[in-house]
Amino acid sequence: MTIEDQLRDALDDYTARVRPRAGLADEVLRQAKRRRTVTGLATAGGTAVAVAAGTLFVVADPLATDSPDLGSVGPAAGGEDAGETTPQEPAGEVTVPLDPGALPAGTVPAVPYYDGGVVHVGDWEVPFGDVYAFRVLTEVAGGLVGLADPVPVEGAEEQGDHVLWLAARDGEPMELGSGQIYDIGVSADGTQVAWAEHDWSTETEDAGPGRTVVYVADTRTGAVLHELEQTGADGPVGTVKGFLADGRVVLDSATNAPGGIHLWDPAAGTVTPWTDFGFVNALAPGGDVAVLHPGGVEDRPAVVDTVTGEAVRELGVREHAGRDAFSPDGRHLALIVANPDTPELGVVTPSDPTGADGGGAAALPGTLVVSDVHTGEPVLTLDGGDPGSVVWEPDGSLLVEMWADNRTRASVVRCDLAGQCEAALPEDEARDTGYPLLYTGR
Incomplete structure (x- = not known):
């Protein structure tokens, strides 16, 4: 033979x-x-x-x-001699039967990550001390911004304040805002950051905050450029999800029951309803395409062209797009597809963006599938491990949080679209925060 x-x-x-x-x-x-x-x-x-x-x-x-x-x-699923990988254009669908523990060690993440009291951005280190978790960490024109979560108080009706930080490469971190801040948005050129601070001292009839103030600031100076106050019935509207290409800011409702998506035009000073969908799951960096969710448990999210407002394609009820699901160029979408034998899904809401409360697809074991944004044609499937949050690197490589040992340990895996994979951060004990391992310390 x-x-x-x-x-x-x-x-x-x-x-x-x-x-x-x-x-x-x-x-x-x-x-x-x-x-x-x-x-x-x-x-x-x-x-x-x-x-x-x-x-x-x-x-x-x-x-x-x-x-x-x-x-x-x-494509390589592991091996000691795989060496460094270079992202490549996909030549068709590639399926990688991934074993995270067998992958060769690669370089550290090219995106900001928090480890041992320090935020790392390449060779730049920003001391922050002991932060419970960063809800968001991202580079901007002036350096980086980070939205830090308070330490949760079990059983308490009121939790502590979130703090939004701006760190310049030539200075100390400065506080941009604090309070009930649930998300932020950064403009496509990285020069502006938007956020909202919700005041729950009064509530609306639908159990939302009675007052919300939305801000846009210059990331190079920290100066506030625009400010919007929402009160009364409009009080809940203001959770920032990102910028459209024309500079308008996408706002969700702060209530758990989706109340629709709105657009704030800072130049005109107007807030208008936008689309029939309930809330935003993900917005592409360029602001030209988004994954929007109708809001119901059985409803399917859709990929929507933000210029025309038309749905490009519908996603499955078991397909979940995290906040960073879009590739930097907006051409690809990384989805966690929950396995068929998992329990019935709940809804990933603005107050539970990662599914950490157990109701969303991100909280269920699944398979990671990268597809073409417009056609839905699969490009890469990572079959194996237990994928969690996803973040794209500037060169188009994908960082995937991989859980192990009943989600008590986790690692960060890097893959390019040709299926070449390596370990960006080794497996370690995972903190129970509900946010990506990149953002929570190790």
Whole structure:
């Protein structure tokens, strides 16, 4: 029996034992034309190499005098000699049967992350001391902004204040705002940051805050550029979700029951209702496309063109888009697809953006699928591990929080769209905060 025959037999046996990945619930995705990675044989020196659905097999010929360059052969699910990876354009759908514990060590994240009382941004370190969790950490034109959560007080009706920080590369962190701040938005050029502070001392009939003040500030100076006060029935409207390309700010309602999405035009001083959807799950960095949710438990979110207001495609009820689901160029969308045997889903609401309260898809084991934003055609599937929050790096690589040991431990995995993966942060004990491991300290 030749080496090729032995390899084919081993490959057939392996394929029969690999569990199928979770199906995609969305009808659009089911009907999309799929280009799958094809099993093939190649020889390098005296070594036969097979690539099948993102898995690398190597059968060595003992008579060979040279060795193959494995870095040039297909997607890698692990291995000690995988080396550094370079993000590549996808050539069709790639499925990686991921084993996070077997991945080679890579470079640290290229996005801001919090570790040991310090926020790291490349070789820049910003001391912050002991922060319970950062709800958001992102680079801006002036340096970085971080929204820090208070330490929760169990059983208390009122919790502490969130604090929004601006850190410049040439100065100490400065406080931009504090209070009940649930999210922030950054303009596409990184020069402006928007946030809202909700005042719950009075409440509306639908149990929302009676007063909300929305701000836009210059990230290079910290100076407030625009301010909007919402009171009475409009008091809950103001949770900032991001900027559209034309500079308008997208606002959600601060109530748990979605009350619709609004647009604030700082230049005109107007706030107007926008779309029939309930709230925003994710907004692309350029502001031209978003994932919006109608609000009901059985309702399906949709990818929406923010310029026309038209739905591009509908997502499945078990597909969840986190706040950072869109790639930097807005071309790809990373979704957590809950496994079919998981319990019935709740709704990921503005007050529970990560699903940490147990009601959303992000709180359930699933498979990570990266697809084309407009067509829904799958590009990359990470099948294995227990994916949580997702963050994209500037070069288009994907950082995925991977849980282990009943979600008591976690690591951060980096993959490019060609399926090359490595460990960006090693597995460690995970703090029970409900926010990404990148943001919560280790």
